[in-house]
Every structure is written in C-alpha cells, then in structure tokens.
Amino acid sequence: MSDITLSVQGLRKVIGKRTIIKDLSFELKRGEVFGFLGPNGAGKTTTIRMLVGLIKPTSGTIQICGLDIAKNFTRAMRHLGCIVENPELYPFLTGMENLRHFAVMISGITQARIDEVVQLVGMQERMNDKVSTYSLGMRQRLGIAQALLGKPDVLILDEPTNGLDPSGIREMRAFIRFLAEEEGLTVLVSSHLLHEIQLMCDRVAIISKGEIIRVDSVQQLLSSEERLVWRLLPHELGRAVLCELTTLLDETEETVTTTYTERLVGEWNRKLVDAGVSVLEMNRKLPALEDLFLELTGGESIG
Amino acid sequence: MVNLVQNEMTKLVGKRRFVIISIIIIALLSMFSYAQVKQAESIKERLGTVDWRTELQQQIVDMQNRLSSAGQWREQIQIQIKQSQYYLDHDVNPAEPGAPTFMRGFVQNSAELFLPLLIMIIAVDLVSSERSMGTIKLLLTRPVSRFRILLSKYIALILSVSLVIFLFGILSYIISVIMFGNQGWSAPVLTGFSTQGDTLDISAVRLVSQWQYIIQQFGLAWFISIVVGTLSFMLSILMRSSAAGMGTMLACLIAGAILSNMVSSWDSAKYLFMVNLGLMDYVSGSAPPIEGMTLGFSLAVLAAWMLASLMVSFTVFTRKDVY
Numbered sequence: 001m002s003d004i005t006l007s008v009q010g011l012r013k014v015i016g017k018r019t020i021i022k023d024l025s026f027e028l029k030r031g032e033v034f035g036f037l038g039p040n041g042a043g044k045t046t047t048i049r050m051l052v053g054l055i056k057p058t059s060g061t062i063q064i065c066g067l068d069i070a071k072n073f074t075r076a077m078r079h080l081g082c083i084v085e086n087p088e089l090y091p092f093l094t095g096m097e098n099l100r101h102f103a104v105m106i107s108g109i110t111q112a113r114i115d116e117v118v119q120l121v122g123m124q125e126r127m128n129d130k131v132s133t134y135s136l137g138m139r140q141r142l143g144i145a146q147a148l149l150g151k152p153d154v155l156i157l158d159e160p161t162n163g164l165d166p167s168g169i170r171e172m173r174a175f176i177r178f179l180a181e182e183e184g185l186t187v188l189v190s191s192h193l194l195h196e197i198q199l200m201c202d203r204v205a206i207i208s209k210g211e212i213i214r215v216d217s218v219q220q221l222l223s224s225e226e227r228l229v230w231r232l233l234p235h236e237l238g239r240a241v242l243c244e245l246t247t248l249l250d251e252t253e254e255t256v257t258t259t260y261t262e263r264l265v266g267e268w269n270r271k272l273v274d275a276g277v278s279v280l281e282m283n284r285k286l287p288a289l290e291d292l293f294l295e296l297t298g299g300e301s302i303g
Numbered sequence: 304m305v306n307l308v309q310n311e312m313t314k315l316v317g318k319r320r321f322v323i324i325s326i327i328i329i330a331l332l333s334m335f336s337y338a339q340v341k342q343a344e345s346i347k348e349r350l351g352t353v354d355w356r357t358e359l360q361q362q363i364v365d366m367q368n369r370l371s372s373a374g375q376w377r378e379q380i381q382i383q384i385k386q387s388q389y390y391l392d393h394d395v396n397p398a399e400p401g402a403p404t405f406m407r408g409f410v411q412n413s414a415e416l417f418l419p420l421l422i423m424i425i426a427v428d429l430v431s432s433e434r435s436m437g438t439i440k441l442l443l444t445r446p447v448s449r450f451r452i453l454l455s456k457y458i459a460l461i462l463s464v465s466l467v468i469f470l471f472g473i474l475s476y477i478i479s480v481i482m483f484g485n486q487g488w489s490a491p492v493l494t495g496f497s498t499q500g501d502t503l504d505i506s507a508v509r510l511v512s513q514w515q516y517i518i519q520q521f522g523l524a525w526f527i528s529i530v531v532g533t534l535s536f537m538l539s540i541l542m543r544s545s546a547a548g549m550g551t552m553l554a555c556l557i558a559g560a561i562l563s564n565m566v567s568s569w570d571s572a573k574y575l576f577m578v579n580l581g582l583m584d585y586v587s588g589s590a591p592p593i594e595g596m597t598l599g600f601s602l603a604v605l606a607a608w609m610l611a612s613l614m615v616s617f618t619v620f621t622r623k624d625v626y
Binding site: 049053055073074075078082084090092093097101150 | 436443
C-alpha cells in the first residue's frame with residue numbers, strides 16, 4: 001500500500017451559479033498531521049463535507065486509501081473517521097449506547113474495541129451517564145472515540161479545539177500528535193487559528209475563497225513570514241544601522257520591524273551594539289493570520 | 304440490517320416516544336369510557352329501562368324527527384334509519400354492551416384522526432430530528448449506504464406503527480374490561496353494507512362475530528396508520544424542522560375530515576389521500592363522501608400515495624447534500 005492515504009484531485013463545487021470550491025488538489029501521507037487553514041467562509045467546512053461524503057462534488061475525485069468515494073462509498077468510508085463541526089451525539093442515550101450505536105454500523109467492531117477507544121480517550125468513568133450531562137470537552141472526547149472505532153487510516157477533524165478550555169486544547173493537541181506519530185494515522189485538521197496549526201501540524205494548506213493559495217510545511221511557511229520587532233536607544237541611530245543591514249518593513253515612533261533571519265540576527269545585534277546603540281527589546285513575532293493573508297493574497301482581506 | 308433497525312428502535316425508546324403515546328392513549332381511553340358509562344346511566348334514567356330495543360326505537364324516532372330539517376344530511380340519516388330498522392327487525396343488538404363493543408366504537412372513531420396523530424409523533428421527526436441534532440453527519444459518514452440507512456428507519460417505522468396499534472388494542476381492552484366487563488366477543492355484528500345513492504343495499508349484508516369484526520377494524524386502522532406514517536416520513540425528509548412537518552400533516556388530516564363532509568359534488572377530490580382515510584365507514588355502512596367510492600378504491604388510492612411518497616423519500620434522501 002502506498003503512503004498516500006487521502007488524495008484529492010480537481011475538486012470543485014458549484015451551487016447555483018456560485019463556484020464555492022475552485023479546483024482543489026492535494027495529497028496526504030501516512031503519519032502526518034495536515035492543517036487546513038483559512039478564515040470562516042473560506043470553504044474549509046464545505047471541502048471537509050465533500051471529503052466525508054456528505055456533499056457531492058460538482059467535479060473532481062476524492063480517494064481514501066486508493067478507493068474513490070463516489071464509486072466505492074462504503075469501502076472508502078471504512079478507512080475514514082471524522083468529526084464534522086461539533087461532536088453531535090444522541091443526548092438522550094448514554095456514552096456507551098452512543099458508541100454501540102455507531103459500532104454496529106461498522107462490521108467487525110467488538111465490545112473489546114469499544115473499551116479500547118474509551119480507554120484511549122480516558123472516558124471510562126462516565127460511559128454510563130447520559131450524554132446530555134457531559135461537558136463540551138467530554139463530548140469532544142466521545143466524538144473522537146467514535147471516530148476511532150473502526151481503526152481508520154484517515155482521521156478528519158473540523159475545528160477540533162473549538163470551545164475547549166486551554167488545558168483541553170493542550171490535551172487535544174498532544175492526542176492528535178500521538179495518533180499521527182504512534183498510531184500512524186493521517187490527521188486532517190481544520191482551523192482558523194494560525195497559532196493552533198503551527199503547534200499541531202506538519203504541513204498546512206492555506207485556503208481562501210475556495211482556493212488553496214499555498215501548501216507548505218509549517219516550518220517553511222512561518223520562517224518566511226516571521227518578523228522581528230526592535231526597540232532601540234537611540235531610536236534614530238539604530239534605525240539607520242538596521243536600514244543598511246536589512247529592509248525595514250514597518251516602524252512606529254518607538255519600534256522598528258524587520259524580517260527575521262535566524263543566522264543573521266546575531267550579527268545585526270552585534271553591529272548595533274558596536275555602533276553604540278542599546279537594544280532594549282528584540283521580539284520575534286509570528287505573523288497574524290490576517291498579515292499572512294495580506295501577504296499571500298496581495299492585499300485581499302479576510303472574508 | 305437487523306442491527307441498523309435495532310439502532311433506530313433504541314433511539315425511539317431512548318426518546319421515550321412509546322411512553323408518551325401510551326400515556327396519551329390511557330388518558331383518552333379513561334375519558335371516553337367514563338363518558339360512555341355516564342351516557343348509559345342517563346339513558347337508563349330517561350327511558351327507565353336499559354332494554355336496547357326501546358333505545359333503538361327511540362333513536363329511530365329521533366332520526367325521523369330530524370329528517371325534515373336535515374338538508375344535505377338527509378341521505379345519510381335515511382340510511383342510518385334503514386340500518387337501525389334492520390337491526391331491530393332481525394333482533395340483533397348493535398351495541399351489545401361490553402368491552403368488545405366499546406373497543407369497536409373506539410377504533411372506529413380513532414382510526415381517522417387520533418391514531419394517525421399518534422403515529423405522527425414517531426414518524427414526523429424520524430429523519431428531521433437527526434438533522435436538527437446534527438447526528439445525521441455521523442450517521443451518513445459510516446460505511447453504510449444511505450439507502451440502507453433510510454430503509455432501516457422505514458422498517459423501524461413499520462415496527463413502531465404495529466407496536467402502537469398493539470398498545471392501543473391492549474390498553475383499550477384492559478380499560479374497557481374494567482369498565483364494562485368482558486362479555487360480547489361473539490355477539491353478531493352486521494357488515495357488508497353498501498350504498499347506492501340513497502338506498503341501502505342489503506343484498507351483501509351478513510352477520511359476523513364481533514371479534515372478527517374488530518380484527519378487521521384493527522387491520523384497516525393499521526393500514527391507515529402505515530399510510531399516514533409513510534407520508535409523515537416523507538415530510539420529515541423534505542422539511543428541516545419537525546414542527547413544520549407536523550403542521551403540514553395535521554393540516555392535511557384536518558382538511559380531510561372537513562372535506563369528507565363537503566366534497567360530494569367535487570368528483571376528482573376522491574383521489575386526495577385525506578378524503579380516503581375513512582375506511583371504517585365502508586365496513587359499518589355509512590355513505591361515502593363521494594358517490595362511487597368503495598373500500599377497494601380507497602385502499603388503492605392510499606397505496607398509490609404511499610408508494611409515491613416512498614419513492615420521493617428514497618430519491619431525495621440518497622441524493623441530497625447535507626449541510
């Protein structure tokens with residue numbers, strides 16, 4: 001079996017006269033966490049709904065482990081686990097009844113496997129309570145347990161940290177990394193938070209207005225877009241020195257912003273000190289999603 | 304497939320649908336049977352005797368008195384008089400008091416509106432509730448085709464309808480036995496009336512035991528419920544909200560009850576499903592809403608509506624994009 005677990009070619013969706021998704025193509029490999037980054041309304045959820053078979057694409061193919069979901073829906077779905085938007089489960093059933101409900105829809109799932117996923121998400125103690133009594137974090141975990149039941153090769157999570165508290169978010173991130181690294185799953189995660197994608201993903205696709213504008217490794221993407229904010233004394237002299245060394249991207253009355261290049265920064269700092277400028281502050285700054293978008297789309301704003 | 308149907312039944316039980324339905328049936332039954340007892344008492348008081356012959360005689364006189372001022376009801380009253388006269392002449396008590404008689408009356412009166420309403424409680428949100436809860440996204444991303452998912456829901460619906468009819472029968476039996484006693488199962492009941500214009504055709508009339516008659520009634524009630532259930536099921540797929548589906552179906556049923564009384568000169572109305580729900584009336588011998596309608600015709604119309612709505616349901620459900 002090849003390393004490509006999810007392959008999307010020329011995916012388009014037209015609703016009425018509007019083209020919502022324009023010609024998406026990408027491939028996901030075994031064991032990687034892939035981020036889907038874009039503002040609300042960019043087409044992330046529509047794309048994910050097409051990937052899981054809820055919406056039929058106007059054209060293009062989606063293959064999960066080599067199986068086309070349009071032609072071989074049930075066999076392709078056997079390799080997929082997903083949560084689309086919120087983890088909605090039956091509130092009037094208990095956690096265990098919910099899992100059993102979904103387990104019988106996949107052939108060959110035993111009670112032992114159900115217990116195993118419950119263990120994996122750490123929900124043993126609450127399984128016999130009704131889901132209506134669960135907190136959002138617990139529902140999220142039960143949702144993941146449900147997605148993992150069939151030992152999928154591809155796991156698709158739409159905004160998995162939405163509505164979780166900070167410790168819940170950290171736990172979720174660690175869990176997603178664990179699934180990819182230890183269990184060899186391919187995980188597709190969507191988010192509108194750059195910070196989140198950066199901490200969790202290996203590769204990221206940036207999507208805006210139904211188009212992928214860039215697919216890259218997170219490292220690459222960030223290093224090319226990272227900024228350094230300087231606070232110097234005296235300001236004028238420091239600014240002049242930096243001006244000779246690199247291009248100034250932005251400045252305020254007190255600060256100067258330059259690009260960040262790891263191997264040169266030490267050198268710049270020494271030159272400033274040599275020139276008699278004291279460096280009060282050097283602040284490495286990640287681009288905000290807004291800035292990244294402005295940069296990548298050449299001035300097109302979010303939304 | 305069995306597993307999928309089991310899932311659907313688990314969800315219905317989890318939503319306490321059958322408990323609610325049982326409570327409604329019990330509440331209404333108690334009211335009706337109590338009213339019946341009261342009525343019997345007041346007639347007894349008025350006539351000073353419970354002899355049914357006197358009572359029937361009195362009813363015939365009452366109807367004859369109403370005849371002159373009846374207007375459009377004239378035909379029906381005449382038929383009723385003839386029918387009552389027939390019972391009297393042949394010494395057959397049309398209302399042999401006891402549990403079976405009460406059940407017979409209760410099914411007869413509930414089949415057109417009350418039972419369909421109970422079925423709607425189940426059918427109308429079978430699909431739309433999955434959508435409003437959002438669980439449809441989980442349901443449709445399993446390795447099971449949409450066709451099988453919908454089929455399992457429909458089978459669950461048929462099972463539930465049967466269960467509701469069963470509950471209805473058992474509960475009405477238990478309560479009426481307590482109120483009226485268990486006698487009268489083999490009492491003869493007349494059936495096979497047919498009407499031509501304003502004449503009651505008694506050529507095919509025969510006597511059947513009351514229990515046979517009740518079984519036949521329950522069969523017809525089951526069929527009506529399945530048809531109404533199937534139509535509600537379709538609305539549950541076409542409409543996002545359960546309330547909208549419920550409203551539409553209710554409007555149809557009530558329109559049917561009203562139309563049946565006023566469409567006698569609008570001939571093509573006989574192809575509407577709601578005008579055909581009065582299957583019980585054919586058996587008991589009341590005039591059909593439109594001349595020329597027969598039991599067979601109504602069954603065929605209802606079956607056609609059911610098949611059409613099933614086709615719409617499956618076509619829409621297997622193709623629709625889910626947002």
